[in-house]
Amino acid sequence: MTEKLIYMDYQATTPCDRRVLEAMLPYFCKDFGNPGSTSHILGERAEEAVEKARAQVANLIKATADEIVFTSGATESNNLAIQGVARSRWEKGNRIITSAIEHKCVLESCYALKKEGFDVVILPVLKNGVVDVEMLKKSINDRTILVSLMAVNNEIGVIQPLDEISAVCRERGVLFHSDAAQAVGKINIDASMADLMSVSGHKIYGPKGIGALYVRKSQQVKLSPLFFGGGQERKLRSGTLPTPLCVGLGMACEISGLEMTRESEMLTEYKNYFMGKILNGLEDAYLNGDRELRIPGCLNFSFRGIEGEGIMLGMRNVCLSSGSACTSASLEPSHVLNAISIDDELAHSSLRIGLGRFTTFEEVDYVSSKIIEIVNRLREMSPIWTKGG
Amino acid sequence: MKYSKKVMDLYANPQNVGSLDEEDVDVGTSVVGAPSCGDVIKFQIKVGKDGKIADAKFKTFGCGAAIASSALMTDWVRGKTLDQAKEIKNQEVTEYLSLPPVKAHCSVLAEKAIAKAIENYMSKRKR
DSSP, X not given: OOSOOEEOBTTTOOOOOHHHHHHHTHHHHTSOOOTTOTTSHHHHHHHHHHHHHXXXXXXXXXXXXXXXXXXXXXXXXXXXXXXXXXXHHTTTOOEEEEETTSOHHHHHHHHHHHHTTOEEEEEXXXXXXXXXXXXXXXXXXXXXXXXXXXXXXXXXXXXXXXXXXXHHHHHHTXXXXXXXXXXXXXXXXXGGGSSEEEEESGGGTSOTTOEEEEEOOXXXXXXXXXXXXXXXXXXXXXXXXXXXXXXXXHHHHHHHHHHHHHHHHHHHHHHHHHHXXXXXXXXXXXXXXXXXSBOXXXXXXXETTSOHHHHHHTTTTEEOBOOOXXXXXXXXXXHHHHHTTOOHHHHHTEEEEEOOTTOOHHHHHHHHHHHHHHHHHHHHTOTTOOTTO | OOOOHHHHHHHHSOSSBXXXXXXXXXXXXXXXXXXXXXXXXXXXXXXXXXXBEEEEEEEEXXXXXXXXXXXXXXXXXXXXXXXXXXXXXXXXXXXXXXXXXXXXXXXXXXXXXXXXXXXXXXXXXXX
16 A cells, blocks of 8 residues: 555554654663662753653643652553552542543453452443533442542543532542543643543653653542552652653643644644534434534544444555454454443444644545545445435 | 455455345345444345356445455355355355454354355245
């Protein structure tokens, strides 16, 4: 295939921004010191760089630098938050509340704790993909120690009502953790609405292998660590800090903060164009998730009568993803689409389109046309699709 | 999913897509799989006076492997007697297309499709 590659999978990961890479480079070979070795000048330089990065991360989510713990990514942050709270608060209670549309690392962390005897409640979501806050209120009991709900869903891009959830948790005196991997850098986030918040580097044009956990400064917010060792990161995350990665995350946060408004305007235009073209150009095409309460860079469609992987095969030069079972090793369709009551057939036919910083209008125009063309072609060979039916 | 060139070619230029007249006594039709599982194959054969399969058509809802398996099956059964067609095993399809193990079920479905179409044809002849 000689056609130009087009990347539209920005929720899976993002390319590292050149400016981020430039900022990181000096810390590999030149200023390579261990940020913990403050007895010499190379250690001091590394420490300085790491602390600057910590402040950049904090700044983006309106936190203070001493509330930021560097981790290896959002998966570790989520594990540390959930398991960390469970281990430190088990005497106070054993109920943990989360939702059916969380990332697997949140759900699997909770399932692991369930095996140890924790009482895990999985909240349903409404058909538009927004968590049912009324159900949350009803589910909190005296034994509840943690609520973990994401800020923006990674498959359908729906924004969750963090302010409402936060108010409920504060009123009931329950800790609130939010996986904000898909939200930070895309929409304005005030971390102090939560007690714990997970951040990812590679979702915001930073490097892979770095993330952060916001831990609100408060007597109530206490965590047990997952890793033991030299006691780095206020004893919450032992292990030598990867200076270049921390610097990369910091720089990625700073750039996102500066460019978020402009980027969001551009992506909103692209999203509206893409959505209009697909929904007007094809019958039986549906947008999954709320039309308004969503980040502009994520669209998720279902097309009746055909299968998602089949669409993707028709445009191998376009990188995107599907909720179809056929694209995963598990052969199960997306748990998120399932949770928003999309029937299995439509879940198999879903496509997630991720737009981002380096997306161009030409790409948006090309891919939307291509999808229409392929969907029509595949429908002609589908035994279960009839026009107008 | 990494597919072989054969799968990609069959996906891009599938032969024998379409339908035959279901009412025709010489035509056997099958529909196997379920939309909720992500794969449905509609398979049809037309048997000639000489007892050999003269024509075969398919329509498939499914992934690349399902489309390629059913397209290949329509190709392979042409000119074969019903007994010969029944002999085609899903492993041969898997091997020919170099399907990844996770996609083996698509070839199983194609094997089922031909078996059911023959069954349907035979039941029509009895009447």
